Amino acid sequence: MTHTKAALGLIMVGIAIGHAKLAAAQSNSQDVQVYAGYLFADRLLERPLSGSTPRLDDDGIFGARYTYHFTDDWGIQLSAGYSPNRAAHVASGASNLGLTTTDLDFELDAPLSAQTIGHQLIPYAVIGAGYAWAKLDDPFFGFAGSDGPVLSKYCNGYTANAGLGIKYNVSDRLFIDLDGRYRYMSKLVTVFGQGLNTSEGTLGIGSRF
Numbered sequence: 001m002t003h004t005k006a007a008l009g010l011i012m013v014g015i016a017i018g019h020a021k022l023a024a025a026q027s028n029s030q031d032v033q034v035y036a037g038y039l040f041a042d043r044l045l046e047r048p049l050s051g052s053t054p055r056l057d058d059d060g061i062f063g064a065r066y067t068y069h070f071t072d073d074w075g076i077q078l079s080a081g082y083s084p085n086r087a088a089h090v091a092s093g094a095s096n097l098g099l100t101t102t103d104l105d106f107e108l109d110a111p112l113s114a115q116t117i118g119h120q121l122i123p124y125a126v127i128g129a130g131y132a133w134a135k136l137d138d139p140f141f142g143f144a145g146s147d148g149p150v151l152s153k154y155c156n157g158y159t160a161n162a163g164l165g166i167k168y169n170v171s172d173r174l175f176i177d178l179d180g181r182y183r184y185m186s187k188l189v190t191v192f193g194q195g196l197n198t199s200e201g202t203l204g205i206g207s208r209f
Contacts, residue, residue, distance in 0.1 A: 028068075028069065028070070029069045029208055029209070030066070030067065030068050030069065030208070030209055031066075031067050031069075031175070031206050031207060031208040031209070032064070032065070032066050032067075032206055032207060033064065033065050033175075033177055033204040033205060033206025033207070034062070034063070034064050034204060034205065034206070035062065035063060035064070035065065035081075035177065035179065035202040035203060035204030035205075036060065036061070036062040036202060036203065036204075037060070037061055037062070037179075037200055037201050037202030037203060038058065038059070038060055038061065038200065038201055038202075039058060039059055039060070039061040039083050039085070039099075039198060039199075039200045040058050040198060040199045040200065041055060041056035041057060041058055041059070041085070041196065041198050042055065042056060042196040042197050042198055043055045043056075043194060043196070044056055044087060044187075044188060044189050044193065044194070044196070045189065045192045045193060045194060046192050046193070046194040047192050052089045052090070053089060054087050054088070054089050054090045054189075055087070055088055055089050056085060056087060056088075056097065056099070056188065056196060056198070057085055057086050057087070057088040059083050059084065059085040059086070060083065060084070061081050061082065061083040061200055061202065062081065062082060063079060063080050063081030063082060063101075064079065064080060065077055065078070065079040065204065065206075066078050066079070067107060069107075069109075072109065072111060073108060073109050073110070073111075074106070074107070074108060074109075075106075075107040075109065076104070076105070076106060076107065077103075077104070077105045077106075077107045077126060077128070078102075078103070078104055079102070079103045079105070080100070080101065080102045080103075081100070081101045081102075081200075082098070082099070082100050082101075083098070083099040084096075084098055085097050085098065085099050087136065087189075095136055095137050095138040095139075096136075096137040096138075097134055097135065097136045097137070097154070097188075098134070098135040099132065099133070099134055099135075099188070100132065100133040100135075101130060101131070101132045101133075101159060101183070101185075102130045102131055102132075103128050103129070103130035103159065103161055103183075104128050104129065104130060105126040105127060105128030105161065106126065106127055106128060107124055107125070107126045108124060108125050108126075109122050109123075109124045110122070110123050110124065119168060119169045119170060119171075120168075120169045121166055121167070121168055121169075122166065122167040122168075122169070122175075123164070123165070123166045124164070124165050124166070124167065125162075125163070125164050125165075126161070126162065126163050126164075126165070126181070127161070127162045127163075128160075128161060128162075129158065129159060129160045129161070130158070130159045130160075130161070131156065131157070131158055131159060132156060132157055132158070132159050132185045132186075132188065133156045134154040134155065134156060134188040134189070135154060136153065136154035136189070139153045139154075153189065153190045153191075154188060154189055154190070155187065155188065155189060155190050155193065156188075157185060157186030157187055157188065158185075158186050159183055159184060159185045159186070160183070160184045161181050161182060161183040161184070162181065162182055163179060163180055163181030163182065164179075164180055165177060165178055165179035165180065166178050167206075172208075173207050173208050173209065174205075174206075174207055174208075175205075175206050175207075175208060176203070176204070176205055176206075177202075177203070177204035177205070177206060178202075178203055178204075179201070179202045179203075179204065180199070180200070180201045180202075181199065181200055181202075182197070182198070182199050183198050183199065183200065184196070184197060184198075185198060
């Protein structure tokens with residue numbers, strides 16, 4: 001009985017220490033930010049249409065991100081972005097193609113002990129998946145070799161992304177975020193559509209609470 005009580009006592013002490021360490025590690029902080037930047041795009045079709053291969057143009061992008069931090073190192077991020085883009089190199093003339101993306105990412109932070117101008121730098125990495133919506137004003141129309149006339153419209157698809165960034169803490173609550181990401185998007189148009197390899201660089205400003 002004495003040994004049982006001692007063992008139970010040790011287990012309870014161990015549990016208490018574990019809970020204390022977990023509580024210390026779990027900051028449960030949140031941050032929200034708005035960002036703007038530039039999107040570097042790719043071809044929309046896997047083959048030329050009337051002698052030219054339509055592509056999603058390089059254009060600006062803006063959006064917002066919300067991150068919930070389970071610990072000082074780990075978090076989960078929900079983001080949404082929009083690019084008022086266009087489809088270029090279209091035989092029938094360029095067409096507006098608004099692109100909306102949403103992503104759910106895991107974020108790994110690596111806070112630095114060193115400071116720059118008295119403030120902390122926090123490098124981080126993100127990886128995740130999401131969805132993209134394309135809104136094409138005018139369908140593509142043209143000839144694709146022996147396939148004859150083709151009418152290609154917009155469609156929606158999944159995305160996958162990974163990136164690196166660094167946050168600069170201006171104060172305890174305010175930070176600036178420099179971010180670069182690669183994003184794969186499944187086809188955005190219906191006929192002869194292909195997956196797109198895109199990248200984006202953004203600058204954001206946010207608040208932590």
